[in-house]
Amino acid sequence: MAFYNKIIKKSIWVFHVSASPCNNCDIEILDLITPGYDVERFGIKLVGSVRHADVLLVTGITSHKVAPRVKQLYEQAAKPIFVVGIGTCTVGGATFKTSYNRAGAPLDKVIPVDAYIPGCPPKPEAMIDGIVKLLGTLK
């Protein structure tokens, strides 16, 4: 298993789950995959289908309407799968912390989360750092 972990670290296909965000983190994620940061250097690739994904990047507060969908996406993904919560919304709710419509408070209540990257929004550098730290826990 150690050898497989070594390989999976070098080939991370990322799926972007937009769970009722304010679009700020989503724009930063799109910024992350532009040529300026070039995450393909580390083997990180954005894929369109959850079946191909290794990491789910979840943004937003996960409202009651979208929570079952997020759970369904997690169940549909091919295991092993990691979940990364992007932005303060997934941890503490940021601007929406007193909202009545907050199922993911924090996101752990909906699906198991491996790492949080707080920030409103986090910079692409912070996201790369967070994902690298998550992969560093793999032995």
Place this chain on the structure above:
Amino acid sequence: MFLEYLFYVLVFPGFLFASVLGLIVGWVERKVSAKVQFRVGPPFFQNFYDVFKLMGKEIVLIKNSPYFLFIIAPIIAFASVTITATLVGMSFFYQVGFGADLLFIIYLTVIYSVSLIIGGSSTGNIYSSIGAGREMKMVLSDEVAFILVLLVPIIKAGYTINLAQIINFQANNGMIIGSASGIIAFIIGIICVQAKMGMQPFDIAEAETEIVEGPLMEYSGPLLAFWKLSHYIMYVFFPMLLVILFWGGANLNSVGNVIASIAKYLLVVVLLILIKNTNPRVRIDTALKFFWKYASPLAFIAVILAILGA
């Protein structure tokens, strides 16, 4: 004799060699694309990591779907692509033909498309179904032009479908690309290969940004790895086929000839990649119109020129 053939299919021009070379050429593709976009690009072993990672992931099967077709489609595609790589590799490296090579290649490349259609339509996913339908239309549009392109070297080399005889003809009478019909057929051939491989101007069936890889959408784990490997192996044999048909094949007698052969192969590969990177995806009706209205008549003119001896 049997062991010798097994070696050809499984090791040298076949499965092992084609897979490794395909993954390396896949790296060349990603690196050149990165350079075009002013990026650094992935490390050398990136495609090996990707395929190995996919091999260890879970296969998700869809409830209420024909599992058998879903599982068998990538395996059929991989087998047909591997056998084509063996056939083309044999004539590329050893100058050996098996008789009806080109006929066989036409059939095997269609089998890849057919298995893509079967795999895509067996899932019941809407995007996969759209992708399968588009793949069907792509087969209809590029097949005529591709067969007409293959006819030009066949006619030039004296009505033979044996790849070894085509190479022999070119060794004695000069390369086919040097003639008027040859150059037209080569250009149309490059475009047809682009469509056959599902690359950028004609990646209509697997449009990643539009219908999320179409037929491959529901595939995960090892089955997806088989699809990816098949796609990379196509990078091996299609440029080799074009080099054999129009550029006199490979010659491995001296160091200079080996370098020239590799250069010819890489030139065709890089040409395909540059076309891929500089052209946006076209609509399915545009592609169909292009192939039926312009590419096929041009290829037909090339065939007539070849019959007249130009």
